[in-house]
Amino acid sequence: MSLRILCAGDSFITADDLADQCRQQLAEFGPLELITHVSRWPDEPMGDVDGVREAAGDPAEIAVLAADVDVIVTHLAPITAAVFESAGKLRVVGSTRGGPVNIDIAAATEAGVPVAFLPGRNLSAAAEFAVGLMIAVTRNIGAGSRGLADGRWEGKYYRYALTGPEIGHCAVGLIGYGAIGAHVTRLLLAFGAKVLVYDPYTDASKIDSAGARSVALDELLATADIVSLHARLTPETTGMADATFFAAMKPGSFFINNARGELVRTDDLTAALTSGHLAGAGLDVFDPEPPPADHPLLAMPRVVATPHLAGASQHVAHHSAETVVGQVALFLRTGTIAHCANPSALPVASV
Missing domain, CATH: 3.40.50.720 (NAD(P)-binding Rossmann-like Domain)
Incomplete structure (x- = not known):
């Protein structure tokens, strides 16, 4: 048969x-x-x-x-x-x-x-994509590419105030230490970054033995130059990145999310970027998807936004x-x- x-x-x-x-x-x-x-x-x-x-x-x-x-x-x-x-x-x-x-x-x-x-x-693909977003947003890759596409050669990105940090000289905070968060940690350590991790469901010794440092959420937000979400979407984590969360982040820091759009209060992120408290954001996921075409977040020069591509x-x-x-x-x-x-x-x- x-x-x-x-x-x-x-x-x-x-x-x-x-x-x-x-x-x-x-x-x-x-x-x-x-x-x-x-x-x-x-x-x-x-x-x-x-x-x-x-x-x-x-x-x-x-x-x-x-x-x-x-x-x-x-x-x-x-x-x-x-x-x-x-x-x-x-x-x-x-x-x-x-x-x-x-x-x-x-x-x-x-x-x-x-x-x-x-x-x-897709954990390897998603982890690489997260690091790619970090580099793209901190080093003006997105903004520079958009400028060239519009016919502008923008030397302004050599102005000190508009330049960004190198990953290897950053403290990067990861929220969530599942399979993807652990792989992001390995990639970031290869760059020479200092990696801080908040995950109340993972034994701190496991994080510390991997070369990162387990910290409380408030320390991570106040210290990290880049904050990247890798948490599971649960009733507890839905909307966790809200106005209070962004206010607690280090002034001039960057926010990354290619986990789940529902983890973030989009209007609160928009406000934190508009005010200048955050320097930029790299986003692959949204709530809802797709986001409205006229959403102000998408037009911000220091925002790199992609249409849920991390696993592709x-x-x-x-x-x-x-x-x-x-x-x-x-x-x-x-x-x-x-x-x-x-x-x-x-x-x-x-x-």
Whole structure:
């Protein structure tokens, strides 16, 4: 019997790459019948549909394609309750995402279908991007590029008051020491930066042994030349970067966020930049996304703003496809999954 697989990709993690990985890693399970689907993301935005979030594609179309498949591997396709109802033979779903919000996990569990996902899939890319934002905003890369694009050769950025610090001579404060925060620390230490970390959920000795220094939030804000957010979004951290937070930051310091837009009170950040209390900001995430085109934050010369690009690298795309198909192979071989969104759907014994 053949193994029927739906490979649902887009212009980032492609259906062809998913299919190629299936050919390489799943051939041992018999003849493969590969069905491909390509959404129009990122040229068309993702959205919320039929109980799932951040999805790209028509769930009705996916449900038709999923009929009689054994495996679904996907990036953004909406794997809704209707899809699970249609896919009566479905054994496993592989999601290339760090959080499979485009998959109805409750429906998957009810159908007895485990969902593999990839936490930390883009941690290296996101960490590099954070450091890139630090350099871009402190050294006028964004402002200088915009000036040239508008036909201006702006030597003014050699004025002492407009120059910025070198990373290697900065104290950089990181809020959050998860996988990305830890990798940012390693990169910054290679520059020679002094790294301060606030994370009440991580043992201070772990931070200190990595070459950084664990500090209280008030010390970090008052001391750091650059403050970068790497906290998880929770009810506790939502809006944590507010007017009080920015007022406590060192005058003339810089703010970086490529974690979650909801961590920041955008109007409070705008006010802190407008007043001159903060020297600049590097932002890859917003609340809402996209931000209004006429938002004053986007027009500020010392703000580098990008459209949620931190995870967009060729390595992330290819490695995600390779890894998620590897997880499907592991499940078909042993009945286990390294990272399963619904462990109760896993078989009790290996298959």
